[in-house]
Amino acid sequence: xxxxxxxxxxxxxxxxxxGPRQTWAALPWLVRSAVVWSACLVVVVAGLYLLGKIAVLLxxxxxxLAATIFLTALLDPVQLALRxxxxxxxxxxxxxxxxxxGLLFGVGALVWSLTAGQFSExxxxxxxxxxxxxxxxxxxxxxxxxxxDRLLGQAREGLGQDSVDPVSSARTAAEVVGSALLALVLLxxxxxxxxxxxxxxLSRSTGPNQRVTAEAGRAGWRTLGAYSRGTMMIAAIDAxxxxLALVLLxxPLAFPLALITFxxxxxxxxGATVAGAVAVLVALAAKGPVTALLVLAAVIAVQQxxxxxxxxxxMKRQVRLHPAVILVAVTAGTLIAGIAGAFVSVPITAxxxxxxxxxxxxxxxxxxxxxxxTPA
Numbered sequence: 001x002x003x004x005x006x007x008x009x010x011x012x013x014x015x016x017x018x019g020p021r022q023t024w025a026a027l028p029w030l031v032r033s034a035v036v037w038s039a040c041l042v043v044v045v046a047g048l049y050l051l052g053k054i055a056v057l058l059x060x061x062x063x064x065l066a067a068t069i070f071l072t073a074l075l076d077p078v079q080l081a082l083r084x085x086x087x088x089x090x091x092x093x094x095x096x097x098x099x100x101x102g103l104l105f106g107v108g109a110l111v112w113s114l115t116a117g118q119f120s121e122x123x124x125x126x127x128x129x130x131x132x133x134x135x136x137x138x139x140x141x142x143x144x145x146x147x148x149d150r151l152l153g154q155a156r157e158g159l160g161q162d163s164v165d166p167v168s169s170a171r172t173a174a175e176v177v178g179s180a181l182l183a184l185v186l187l188x189x190x191x192x193x194x195x196x197x198x199x200x201x202l203s204r205s206t207g208p209n210q211r212v213t214a215e216a217g218r219a220g221w222r223t224l225g226a227y228s229r230g231t232m233m234i235a236a237i238d239a240x241x242x243x244l245a246l247v248l249l250x251x252p253l254a255f256p257l258a259l260i261t262f263x264x265x266x267x268x269x270x271g272a273t274v275a276g277a278v279a280v281l282v283a284l285a286a287k288g289p290v291t292a293l294l295v296l297a298a299v300i301a302v303q304q305x306x307x308x309x310x311x312x313x314x315m316k317r318q319v320r321l322h323p324a325v326i327l328v329a330v331t332a333g334t335l336i337a338g339i340a341g342a343f344v345s346v347p348i349t350a351x352x353x354x355x356x357x358x359x360x361x362x363x364x365x366x367x368x369x370x371x372x373x374t375p376a
Contacts, residue, residue, distance in 0.1 A: 238306055
């Protein structure tokens with residue numbers, strides 16, 4: 001039977017073999033799966049990119065929200081302990097915020113008194129270490145000073161290092177102060193009313209959606225709390241271990257270097273690597289290559305002990321991510337929002353993965369076996 005130009009057979013019936021649906025059905029299943037997954041990936045990446053751009057445009061607000069959520073997850077056990085003492089919610093939240101401010105100001109005053117006159121010396125030591133490294137590279141590798149200068153110039157161009165603008169600096173300082181104040185106010189309200197806000201959100205959904213939302217929300221919040229507390233403990237352990245090694249090797253500026261290591265610990269893999277490189281450069285400038293190699297060995301030993309022994313004990317299994325996933329998340333966060341993006345990328349990835357995993361497990365369970373939602 002041969003169809004005419006109108007797509008009909010001589011008997012007047014329509015030829016079902018032509019058309020978009022029939023063409024799609026005729027494709028191999030592998031091609032169809034690749035098309036569907038590619039389209040989903042494009043939509044997800046475009047959505048994440050759009051959210052990242054919006055966060056960059058609203059950087060002060062986004063940073064304040066991220067800091068607030070991180071601090072709320074970190075301080076929630078303190079607020080719960082105060083509530084068990086039968087304190088009102090507002091008073092417990094206020095005492096928790098005041099405790100945080102007291103710790104921050106106390107640690108800041110201690111750090112300032114111990115290191116106020118050492119950061120200029122740290123800059124000089126870093127410059128000397130970089131110069132020694134440069135001399136070593138030019139003497140052992142077929143690289144000239146002009147080539148290194150050209151690479152450094154290209155790096156500065158890529159980083160966009162321009163002259164300091166007083167107006168821009170003042171605006172940045174005002175944004176930082178405003179973000180800090182906003183984060184403190186939001187922290188108080190989340191500690192005071194966070195659970196009632198969550199219960200109100202759950203009341204907007206009904207039936208199975210309420211169950212899965214409650215379970216996924218609890219799992220994500222537990223993951224964020226475990227990540228924030230575990231990251232702080234691991235950063236402190238890294239700083240103490242590397243700081244003790246620097247003191248034993250009599251490397252100058254041990255306390256500022258330990259402080260840099262502590263803050264670098266909040267950015268997984270990359271932060272610890274950069275902090276270790278700074279310590280090695282200072283040791284190279286102050287004590288020579290032998291001490292620098294010993295510091296490098298100490299940094300590697302502390303990081304290996306932390307990564308292979310302490311992290312599995314401190315971090316819960318549901319929080320841990322594969323190093324490849326961490327690297328991709330940190331790189332993507334850095335490209336989108338700089339240091340702030342690197343800081344929040346890993347906890348966001350861990351929380352999202354935990355929520356998706358919980359929803360998937362919920363769907364695989366029989367409906368009758370699903371427990372009713374309980375307060376978070």
